[in-house]
Structure formats: C-alpha cells, structure tokens
Amino acid sequence: MSKKKTIVTASGEMVRKKPLSLRIWNNRGYYLMFIPVLLFILVVKYWPMLGVRWSFYNYKPIGTPKFVGFDNFEKMFRTGDFWTAFKNTLVLSVMKLLLTTFASVIVSVFINEMGNLFAKKSLQTIIYLPHFLSWAVVASIFTMLLSTSVTGTVNGILKDWGLITEGINFLSDKKLWRPVFYVINIWKETGWGTIIFLATLAGINPELYEAADIDGATRLQKIRFVTMPALSNTIITVLILNLAKVMNMFESVFVLYSPVVYDKADVISTYIYRQTFGSAMPNYGYSTAVGLFKALVGGALVLICNYLSKKTRGRGIV
Amino acid sequence: MAKSEVAGRKKKFGLFDAINYLVFIIVALIVVLPIWKVVVDSFNAVGVYKFLLWPTEPTLGGYKTIIETQGLYRPFLNSIITTVVGTLVGLAIATLGGYVLAQEDLPGRNILAYMLLFTMIFAGGMIPEYLVMKKLHLVNSMWILVVTHGINVYNLVLMKNFFEGIPASLYEAAKIDGCSPMGIFFKIVLPLSKAALASIGLMFAVTIWNDYSTVKIYITNPDQTNFQYKLRNMVMDGDTPVTSYAVSQNTLFNAGIMAAILPFMIAYPFLQKYFVTGVNIGAVKE
Numbered sequence: 001m002s003k004k005k006t007i008v009t010a011s012g013e014m015v016r017k018k019p020l021s022l023r024i025w026n027n028r029g030y031y032l033m034f035i036p037v038l039l040f041i042l043v044v045k046y047w048p049m050l051g052v053r054w055s056f057y058n059y060k061p062i063g064t065p066k067f068v069g070f071d072n073f074e075k076m077f078r079t080g081d082f083w084t085a086f087k088n089t090l091v092l093s094v095m096k097l098l099l100t101t102f103a104s105v106i107v108s109v110f111i112n113e114m115g116n117l118f119a120k121k122s123l124q125t126i127i128y129l130p131h132f133l134s135w136a137v138v139a140s141i142f143t144m145l146l147s148t149s150v151t152g153t154v155n156g157i158l159k160d161w162g163l164i165t166e167g168i169n170f171l172s173d174k175k176l177w178r179p180v181f182y183v184i185n186i187w188k189e190t191g192w193g194t195i196i197f198l199a200t201l202a203g204i205n206p207e208l209y210e211a212a213d214i215d216g217a218t219r220l221q222k223i224r225f226v227t228m229p230a231l232s233n234t235i236i237t238v239l240i241l242n243l244a245k246v247m248n249m250f251e252s253v254f255v256l257y258s259p260v261v262y263d264k265a266d267v268i269s270t271y272i273y274r275q276t277f278g279s280a281m282p283n284y285g286y287s288t289a290v291g292l293f294k295a296l297v298g299g300a301l302v303l304i305c306n307y308l309s310k311k312t313r314g315r316g317i318v
Numbered sequence: 319m320a321k322s323e324v325a326g327r328k329k330k331f332g333l334f335d336a337i338n339y340l341v342f343i344i345v346a347l348i349v350v351l352p353i354w355k356v357v358v359d360s361f362n363a364v365g366v367y368k369f370l371l372w373p374t375e376p377t378l379g380g381y382k383t384i385i386e387t388q389g390l391y392r393p394f395l396n397s398i399i400t401t402v403v404g405t406l407v408g409l410a411i412a413t414l415g416g417y418v419l420a421q422e423d424l425p426g427r428n429i430l431a432y433m434l435l436f437t438m439i440f441a442g443g444m445i446p447e448y449l450v451m452k453k454l455h456l457v458n459s460m461w462i463l464v465v466t467h468g469i470n471v472y473n474l475v476l477m478k479n480f481f482e483g484i485p486a487s488l489y490e491a492a493k494i495d496g497c498s499p500m501g502i503f504f505k506i507v508l509p510l511s512k513a514a515l516a517s518i519g520l521m522f523a524v525t526i527w528n529d530y531s532t533v534k535i536y537i538t539n540p541d542q543t544n545f546q547y548k549l550r551n552m553v554m555d556g557d558t559p560v561t562s563y564a565v566s567q568n569t570l571f572n573a574g575i576m577a578a579i580l581p582f583m584i585a586y587p588f589l590q591k592y593f594v595t596g597v598n599i600g601a602v603k604e
Contacts, residue, residue: 023425029499030418034430037415040469043450045437051446110341113334119342125590126346129353132586132593134528136546137578140553141352144571151568153355156367191349195594219334251531255550272444273535284445291443299439 055289060281072289082290084263085271092178092253092267093246096185101238103186104193109227111194112201113219124198127191139255142184146170177261185252193238200234201227237313244305244317247298268294360576365568379565380573389559392541393548394577400463400544401527407468408522409515416477417503434471444535451536460542463533467526473518480514481507517592524582524593549574 017023024031055072059065076082107127114120130138145153148167155167170180204226212222250269257265266274268290276287306316355369360380362373384390418424419431442450447466448457456462484507492502508515533547551557553571586593 020425023423027421027424027499030421030424033414033499033503034418037411037418037469037474038430040411040465041434041437043454044447044466044469045441047450048442048446049440051442051449054446054449107345110338110345113338114342115335119339123342123346125587127349128590128594129586130349132524132528132582133579134530134546136528136530136550137575140549140571140575140578141356143554144568145352145355151359151365151367153367153369187348187352219332254531254534255554269444276445276448277535284449287445288443291445295441295443298441302439 052288052292052295054285055292057285059284059288061284062281065285068285072283072286073293075286076289076293081262081266081271085266085268088265089247089249089267089269092181092265093249094243095178096182096249097239097242097246099182100186100189100193101235101242103190104238105197105231105235107190108194108197108201108231109223111198112227113223124191124194127194129191130188131192133188135251135255138184138188142180142256143171146180171256172258172260174261174264177257177264181252181256181265184256196238197231197234200231204230233313237309240305240308240312241317244298244302246301247294356572356575359568360572361569363565363569365566377565377569380569381577383564383570384573384577387559389540390548390574393543393545396460396542397527397545398581400460401523404464404467404526405519405522407464408470408473408526409519411469412474412477412518412522413508413511413515414503415474416479416481417507419474419478420481434474437471448535457536458539458542460533460537460544462536463526463529463544466532467522467529470522470525473521476518477511477514480511484510513592513595516589517595520585520589520592527581545578549578 018026054065056067056069057065058068058071111120111123114123133141144151146155148155148169150156152167154170155164158164158168168176170176208226208230209222212226217225247268249267253265253267254270254273257270272287272290272294275290276282276284302317309315309317351369358370358373359365361376361378362370363375363377363379366374384394415434419427419434421427441447451457451462451465454465456465488506488510489502492506497505528546529544530546530550533544537543537547552559552574558567558570
C-alpha cells in the first residue's frame with residue numbers, strides 16, 4: 001500500500017510522490033490547453049448523446065414533445081421498411097468489404113511481383129487516386145458513364161457491339177443497382193486497400209523466397225506458399241477493422257440511390273434521413289429511436305471487433 | 319526486400335512477367351479512363367459517349383459558365399473557406415488534444431482518454447445531432463462543416479501516437495529550462511511534427527472538401543451549400559442554375575466535376591507521400 005505514495009524514477013530510486021492537488025496545479029498548463037478539445041467533445045459528441053432520450057417521445061417540429069415509452073421502438077420493429085434497411089445495410093457493407101478486400105489482395109500480389117520499380121510506383125500513384133475523390137464526384141462520374149442519353153459511355157459501347165438495342169438504366173434497375181454499387185466501390189477503394197497489404201508483403205523475409213527458389217518452386221508456387229500465407233493475418237485484421245464500421249454505411253448509398261431501388265439500396269442512415277427530412281411533419285422521436293438502434297448495434301460491433309483484434313493481433317482498435 | 323528483388327528478378331522475362339505487365343496496364347486503364355473522360359469532355363464543346371484522347375471541339379466554355387454563374391461559384395468559394403478554416407480548427411484540436419494525452423503522468427489523463435474513446439463506440443446519432451446544431455443556430459450555415467469536422471477523435475489519437483514518439487528527453491530538457499507546456503508545444507513539439515501535421519492536415523482537408531451529406535442534412539439555403547452538394551444536385555437531379563447554356567450540358571457537368579477535384583489533383587502529385595503516410599502513422603504503429 002505504501003507503494004501508492006512513491007514512484008520509481010528512471011535511475012531506480014524511490015521518491016515520495018507529490019500530493020495530487022499539487023500535481024494538478026503543476027500541470028495546469030496542460031488542462032488549459034485541453035479546454036478547447038473538451039468544449040468540442042462536449043458540444044459535438046456528448047450533448048447529442050443526451051438527445052437519445054427523444055427516442056421515448058413523440059417529438060414533432062410543432063408542439064411540445066410527449067413521452068410515449070417504447071412506442072417508437074414498437075413501431076420501428078413492426079415497420080417493413082426498417083427491416084429492409086437493416087438487412088440492406090448488412091448485405092451491402094459485408095459484400096462491399098469482401099469484394100474490395102479480395103480485389104485489393106489480388107492487385108497487391110501483382111504489384112509485389114512487379115520487378116520494374118518505376119511501373120510499380122506509377123501504378124500505386126494511379127490506383128490510390130480514386131480514394132480521394134468524393135462520393136458526390138464518383139456518383140457524378142458514374143451517373144454520366146452509365147446514363148441512357150447519347151453521352152452515356154457504357155450504353156453507347158454496348159449498343160455499338162450489338163449487345164443491346166435499348167439503353168439500360170443501370171442505377172434505377174432493381175437487379176442491377178447492387179452489382180453496379182459494388183463495381184463503383186471496387187473502383188474507388190481497391191487501390192487504397194492495397195497499402196496495408198503491400199506493407200505486409202514488404203516485410204516478408206527474403207530468405208523464404210530464396211529457400212523456395214532452392215526447392216525449385218515456380219513463381220505461382222511461391223505466391224501460393226509464401227506470399228498468400230504471409231497475407232492471411234493482414235486480411236483478417238482488415239476484415240475485423242472494417243466489420244466494426246458495417247453500420248456506418250451512408251454517403252456512398254446516399255449519393256447513388258433513388259426511390260426506384262429503395263428495396264435493394266436503402267440503408268439505416270438513409271432511412272433515418274428520409275424519415276426526418278423527407279417528410280413535412282417528421283417525428284424526431286421515431287428517427288432518434290432508429291438512430292439509437294443503429295448506434296447500439298454499431299457500438300456492439302466495435303466492442304466485438306476490438307476484442308477480436310486484441311485476440312488476433314494483440315492490440316485493440318479503440 | 320530490395321535484395322530479394324534483385325536476386326529473384328534476374329531471370330529472363332517470362333510469360334508471368336508478360337501477364338503481369340498486361341494486368342498493370344488494364345488496372346491502370348480502369349482507374350484512369352473514367353477520370354480522363356471527364357478531363358477531355360470538360361474541354362469539349364460536344365458531348366460524345368466515346369472515350370476520346372483529346373477534345374474534338376476545344377472550348378473553355380464549361381469553366382467560364384462556372385466562374386460566371388453565382389449559383390456555382392458561390393458554393394465553390396464556400397468549399398474553399400470551410401476547408402481552410404475547418405482544417406486549421408481540426409489540426410488545432412487534434413494537436414492540442416494529442417499533446418495533452420501524450421503526457422504520461424498527467425493526473426486524470428485516463429479519464430480524458432476514455433471520454434474521447436467512448437465517442438468512437440457510441441454516438442447520439444443523426445437526429446439528436448441535428449437538434450443540437452439547430453439550437454446553436456448552425457442549421458443552414460456553412461460553419462456546420464467546421465464544427466462537426468473540427469473534432470476528429472481518430473486524427474487526435476494519431477497525433478497522440480506521433481507525439482509519443484518524440485524522445486522524452488527533449489521534453490525534460492525544456493522543462494528544466496523553465497519552458498511552460500504551451501512553450502514546449504509551440505517551440506519543440508510542433509516544429510518536430512511537420513510531416514504528421516501535413517498528412518493529418520490533408521486528411522482533414524480532403525474530408526471537409528469532399529463532404530456532401532452534412533450539407534445535405536443541414537443546409538437548404540443555396541448560398542450556404544458547398545460545391546460537392548451543388549455538383550451532385552446538378553448532375554444527378556438536373557438542378558442546374560443556368561437557364562441558357564453557352565456550352566452543352568455535358569461540357570458543363572464535366573467542368574463541374576473537374577472543379578470539384580482540381581484542388582486535389584494539383585496537390586496530389588507533390589504531396590502524395592503525405593497523403594499516404596497518414597494511414598501509416600495509424601496502421602504501422604505497433
């Protein structure tokens with residue numbers, strides 16, 4: 001117990017620790033510097049948390065909020081559109097995650113096999129680029145490429161090849177929206193995803209490849225038995241890290257969906273948005289309840305992924 | 319790694335290398351072609367569906383329309399203002415917070431750290447946030463972008479990790495010389511952190527510049543929107559503030575996309591390493 005009052009200095013001697021009040025006073029400079037941070041955190045993060053209580057109210061833009069208990073949650077669980085949005089969130093996020101990770105791994109392996117350093121660096125510079133384009137820009141670019149007008153490239157080329165006669169409305173077709181969404185995501189994020197895999201590949205012990213050479217392994221065998229096993233841990237890490245963000249899917253869908261494809265595209269966040277801002281007399285209580293559901297599932301996922309991350313690689317994600 | 323490459327690639331150019339080059343070219347084309355089409359079409363007076371290497375009827379009309387139409391240049395200016403101010407505020411908060419949390423024996427440090435980390439697990443959500451911002455009169459004001467992006471816990475933690483890498487002896491020496499925490503921050507910590515400031519500053523800038531949904535949620539007044547919002551509405555919802563086109567609609571749309579990505583395109587080749595190190599501060603730190 002006496003240990004509490006003493007600390008061990010770098011040189012190993014035990015000294016009495018100063019009383020807490022004095023230590024706080026001595027560090028006052030740091031606390032002062034933290035005030036702006038605290039202000040931002042309290043206003044932008046913690047104040048809205050108090051607003052979670054509105055999920056138990058009937059809260060309209062006009063009139064005073066009325067306490068209604070769990071009514072909003074009951075309504076939510078009875079609403080088909082909510083379940084559609086929940087299911088779509090999971091399907092779109094997980095599929096997107098698997099597809100872009102897969103594409104990133106493949107491209108990383110090819111980049112790693114490239115001997116020409118200039119080609120390697122150039123390709124990296126090029127494929128990182130789409131990650132920095134906004135979703136509004138990416139949506140604009142692909143809307144124009146996929147448009148049915150005379151300037152729509154994809155339809156134009158398909159017509160030239162004689163594959164179709166009528167233009168296809170890719171972004172407002174229930175069957176095609178999801179595949180198109182995945183393709184756009186792959187286009188945007190594959191390159192960026194390679195960074196972490198390339199860092200892992202750069203760390204592979206060269207002796208492993210040399211040993212494989214001595215054993216007479218072919219390039220493909222080296223990829224199969226040296227490169228891929230080295231990547232497996234990183235793949236798991238990437239999947240865990242991104243699984244925590246599954247519920248966050250918003251802007252990418254927000255810029256690309258339209259009423260025709262709500263069935264296949266609507267996610268929780270876009271559902272909340274429409275319930276609130278798409279109606280003349282919204283019930284903020286209901287949207288807050290849906291938001292609370294999303295936050296709780298999202299928070300649970302973060303904690304689960306944090307636990308998995310600690311298990312698999314020895315450090316958490318938060 | 320370098321050694322193994324030299325040893326491994328001495329063999330003659332084989333089938334595998336040929337395939338590899340082919341894949342490289344295809345991947346590069348897939349990424350570049352859509353962007354190149356935007357570049358060419360923005361300078362081309364007529365809209366065609368084909369990929370062109372060069373404009374057939376060169377014009378600057380699309381860009382001219384953007385510069386001359388208030389409904390278009392106003393959002394563009396708003397984007398610049400909010401990005402610059404937001405990046406400065408964001409950096410200030412991230413560095414201050416990171417610096418304080420990097421002080422290992424600061425009483426109460428853990429409480430502050432957990433307070434920040436909790437916000438990464440739970441959030442009030444879109445609507446409670448909206449109601450708070452409404453109370454603060456930030457609805458329908460472009461400063462909402464500065465306020466909501468000003469605090470970024472992830473970037474703050476990255477800064478903290480970076481600061482923890484600065485040798486403690488430097489702090490100790492300054493403290494013995496009677497330097498205040500603020501003095502150490504400005505005289506020692508910040509000058510040593512230029513690379514981290516650059517990469518995290520870029521992360522802030524890109525995030526704020528690219529933001530569409532915050533504007534869509536909070537702002538209905540056209541004078542307060544940013545360029546991403548305007549662009550998306552113009553291209554996808556046909557909400558064009560121009561009644562008579564000096565150029566084809568296709569040219570204007572593509573010029574709009576160019577305007578939205580131009581600041582980034584100009585900076586990217588020079589600052590690429592900072593764009594990329596941002597991830598590495600977080601990912602590689604063990």
